[in-house]
Amino acid sequence: MIVLSTNQHTRAAELFLSSLRLGFTIDTISGVDVNDARAAQELWLRTALQNMNKNNEPVDVQITVYSDLSLLINAVKEHELDAVTLLPLEYLSLQEDVSLIPIITSYSGDSDGEHYVVLTHRENNIQTIEQLQSRNIIVGTRGDKKVPQLWLDTMLLEKSLPETKAFFKSVKYMRKTTQAILPVFFKQVDACLVPKTDFETAIKLNPQLSVGLQIIAESPGFKSTMTCLRSDFHDQHGSHLTQAMETINQTEQGKQFFTLFRVSRILRFEEVHLDNIKNLLQKNQTLSQKSAHRQIEGQ
Structure with missing residues (x-):
């Protein structure tokens, strides 16, 4: 900046x-x-x-x-x-x-950078990423959506699942993270992906968010x-x-x-400040290649 x-x-x-x-x-x-x-x-x-x-x-x-x-x-x-x-x-x-x-x-x-988290509502009984298949998600990133998108794609590939666009029923992007968090809290959307610091700030303003929402996945720090x-x-x-x-x-x-x-x-x-993003890029490339090979073999 x-x-x-x-x-x-x-x-x-x-x-x-x-x-x-x-x-x-x-x-x-x-x-x-x-x-x-x-x-x-x-x-x-x-x-x-x-x-x-x-x-x-x-x-x-x-x-x-x-x-x-x-x-x-x-x-x-x-x-x-x-x-x-x-x-x-x-x-x-x-x-x-x-x-x-x-x-x-x-x-x-945190000391190692910005973490991203996937949130769901506790009452919806969604505890894992796999359970979000064919459901709706909002990505609230404040600006940069490349890193959280890459992390989400990579996490799905690790589990031998399709990448974001094919895995979810719909994906929306919001620059204001509250516009991603609140719809999940009110059960209008199944999940959201936001910076962890934004979620923590939202909890300070509205402690009820910590009662209704849970973190089911968290990224390394970037x-x-x-x-x-x-x-x-x-x-x-x-x-x-x-x-x-x-x-x-x-x-x-x-x-x-x-x-x-x-x-x-x-x-x-x-x-060393670039280690986590380099590792994520390498992992995504490797997993994408494996996924492509599986698709070719399945044809």
């Missing part, structure tokens, strides 16, 4: 950065209004980076939102952006197309977003920008940023 860049017009030892060009993909803002997201990032970044300049020089921050990943890739290649914030799945998909170096990862939820620098830009400014971003929660603007984007933590990136 945070993106950083520069026109590389700096005055060494005097000015850390004078101008930043930033880009992020639309799904990283997790259902937040685009204008609100842009304004929040600009405010925090201007404050944080200006504080790092030797003489408190102001920083011109320019942010661009991309709904098309290919346009973001081209912008990086043309040096129109020096840094981007994107989803881990997006990063893995473009590694071979453009040279980016991750510096920061953010997430909601990191929410990654901030990456263009490789040549990283060589010049990587350490300073990483330091600036790690201090986000030390300012009032940064705390507002955490609240708006529902971020729990921001960490210096390590390769």
Whole structure:
């Protein structure tokens, strides 16, 4: 959700950065209004980076939102952006197309990232995923539906069941997770898939939800977003920008940023942060191939 860049017009030892060009993909803002997201990032970044300049020089921050990943890739290649914030799945998909170096990862939820859960109503006596075949499900994801969709598909394949679209009678997607949770609570829909943190928040607001609803499946933890620098830009400014971003929660603007984007933590990136999503991708690929072979043999 945070993106950083520069026109590389700096005055060494005097000015850390004078101008930043930033880009992020639309799904990283997790259902937040685009204008609100842009304004929040600009405010925090201007404050944080200006504080790092030797003489408190102001920083011109320019942010661009991309709904098309290919346009973001081209912008990086043309040096129109020096840094981007994107989803881990997006990063893995473009590694071979453009040279980016991750510096920061953010997430909601537990220490290992955001978990997704499948909920059913206790009175419907649905205790397993298998019992949801030919039933209705709502996926409420706040923005990114790729990871929960991939996890659900993989879980079904592990049980030698059809993938989501063929397994369920109907699948609906909602950006507001309450629109997924409440229909299950009122027995209008058989199940929903939502971020665990959203379910926990909903319970705090309405404790009756924990009485009526149950978790029948839970995913591993996944990191929410990654901030990456263009490789040549990283060589010049990587350490300073990483330091600036790690201090986000030390300012009032940064705390507002955490609240708006529902971020729990921001960490210096390590390769281990991608382990769960890489494992999920590999497992899905292997199981999909096995499923395809079974279908061919059955013909």
